[in-house]
Amino acid sequence: MTTVAFFNKGTSIETQKNWEKRLSLFIPSIKLVPLLSSEAKQATTALLWKAPLEKLSELKSLKGLISLGQGVDHILNSNLIPSNMPVIRIVDPYMAKSMSHWVILSVLNYIRDTSGYYNQQKENIYKPRDEINFLSVKIGIYGIGAIGSVVAQYLTLLGFDVSGWSRTKKIINGVKCFEGKDGFNEIIESSDIHICLLPLTSSTIDIFNSSTFKKMKQGVCFINAGRGEHVIEEDLSIHCKSGHIAHAILDVYRSEPLPKNHSFWKLDNITLWPHVAAETNPNTAAEQIANAIKCLNENIIPPNIVNRDLGY
Ligand code: NAP
Ligand code: GLV
Numbered sequence: 001m002t003t004v005a006f007f008n009k010g011t012s013i014e015t016q017k018n019w020e021k022r023l024s025l026f027i028p029s030i031k032l033v034p035l036l037s038s039e040a041k042q043a044t045t046a047l048l049w050k051a052p053l054e055k056l057s058e059l060k061s062l063k064g065l066i067s068l069g070q071g072v073d074h075i076l077n078s079n080l081i082p083s084n085m086p087v088i089r090i091v092d093p094y095m096a097k098s099m100s101h102w103v104i105l106s107v108l109n110y111i112r113d114t115s116g117y118y119n120q121q122k123e124n125i126y127k128p129r130d131e132i133n134f135l136s137v138k139i140g141i142y143g144i145g146a147i148g149s150v151v152a153q154y155l156t157l158l159g160f161d162v163s164g165w166s167r168t169k170k171i172i173n174g175v176k177c178f179e180g181k182d183g184f185n186e187i188i189e190s191s192d193i194h195i196c197l198l199p200l201t202s203s204t205i206d207i208f209n210s211s212t213f214k215k216m217k218q219g220v221c222f223i224n225a226g227r228g229e230h231v232i233e234e235d236l237s238i239h240c241k242s243g244h245i246a247h248a249i250l251d252v253y254r255s256e257p258l259p260k261n262h263s264f265w266k267l268d269n270i271t272l273w274p275h276v277a278a279e280t281n282p283n284t285a286a287e288q289i290a291n292a293i294k295c296l297n298e299n300i301i302p303p304n305i306v307n308r309d310l311g312y
Contacts, residue, residue, distance in 0.1 A: 002027050004293060005043035005059060007035035008068055009050035019047065022282045026290030045293050049280075053078045064088060064296040066289055069280055070095055070147065072306050073200035073227060087306040088292045092285045096150035099197070099225060099278035103151045104158065106249045106271070107193060110221050111137060115271075132192075134159055140191030142184075142207070143198035143226060144170055144177065145312075147278065151197060163187050167203075167310075188212060193221045200227035201311035210235040219246040225277040228253035237263040240270055251277040 004023075006016045013034075020032040033039040035046060035055050044061050049068035053075065056062065064086035065075055072089050075081060109115070111132040120127060139155055141148050144164035149172050155162045156174035163176040165187050170177040178186050188194070194216065198204045208222070209232040216222075222245050224231055233254055239245040250264065251273040264270050288304070295302035306312060 002030045003042040004032050005035040005040040005046040006032040007048050007051035019282050022286035023290050045296050050074045053080045066292050076311055088302050089304050090285050091146045091304045094281050094284040095278040096147045099147045100151045100154040102277040106223050110247055137192045138190055139193045140187035141195045148197035188215045196224040196226040196230050198226040199312035200229050205229050206232055213239040222248045225251040240267050251275055
């Protein structure tokens with residue numbers, strides 16, 4: 001029997017059963033048990049999304065933690081995880097494609113003014129609206145890893161001028177790649193549409209704030225599907241209110257669900273999504289998670305292990 005402790009915040013036992021069914025295709029003897037149950041004490045691995053991490057100290061046989069998402073900040077933000085405990089993340093091409101769909105949808109809605117047409121339809125108005133010519137648009141993507149690099153390439157195929165920013169030097173066909181502090185300034189000052197697809201780490205927290213928003217050109221579009229903590233939200237609200245940021249499209253927030261009294265709800269030029277840009281798909285992710293479980297149980301280093309020093 002391979003016992004895995006499971007916690008996926010906000011989901012029911014059905015979600016756990018579905019994961020167990022998918023994983024059993026690769027590990028027939030697998031049993032998923034709730035992290036909060038006494039059976040979890042038998043677990044050698046844990047499959048987690050936004051879990052109460054203090055519970056993990058009771059699991060004495062743990063060999064590694066697996067994130068149910070591509071991001072691992074929900075695990076590494078805590079200082080409860082021993083530095084030698086392997087943390088593995090999903091890297092699923094399905095999620096990179098799904099995120100690409102969401103980003104393309106957001107970019108096209110913005111340049112074609114979909115919400116303007118939607119409002120006109122409600123008033124029976126049949127009238128062309130101003131359109132931003134895609135040839136004039138420079139897109140800057142912050143974070144060109146497993147997800148951002150795919151998004152960048154799809155956007156170039158649609159004819160956009162795309163730049164990407166990373167920590168280390170990258171070469172991506174058709175994409176202008178920048179790195180480090182100078183590269184950040186280059187992209188932030190020149191882009192018309194800014195897309196954050198960074199992981200949340202001690203180097204990227206609060207990266208979009210009053211000072212960096214001021215570096216952006218007047219009237220830009222800001223899209224965030226990285227993490228809420230990349231943005232000082234009050235500063236974003238101020239820059240949206242003034243029109244310096246013409247439109248913001250957000251999928252992630254410092255506090256989720258977004259509090260009912262948050263200033264974002266009241267701003268017409270902010271489009272809000274409830275953290276759904278690229279959801280984990282058990283059908284496509286199960287095989288790599290099963291492989292990670294097998295590797296950990298056999299004391300082999302699995303693929304997609306997180307660099308604990310870098311935090312992603
Ligand atoms: P990844 O493969 O680790 O890529 C991260 C990228 O960010 C890399 O290009 C990395 O640079 C760059 N980066 C990291 N720290 C940096 C720094 N200090 N300065 C400059 N660049 C830096 O991550 P991923 O799988 O693409 O996922 C990215 C994030 O997307 C996740 O962590 C998660 O927060 C978010 N996400 C959101 C959703 C959603 O539904 N909203 C879904 C999935 C993921 P290098 O290439 O040089 O390492
Ligand atoms: C979702 O936000 C993820 O990190 O997979």
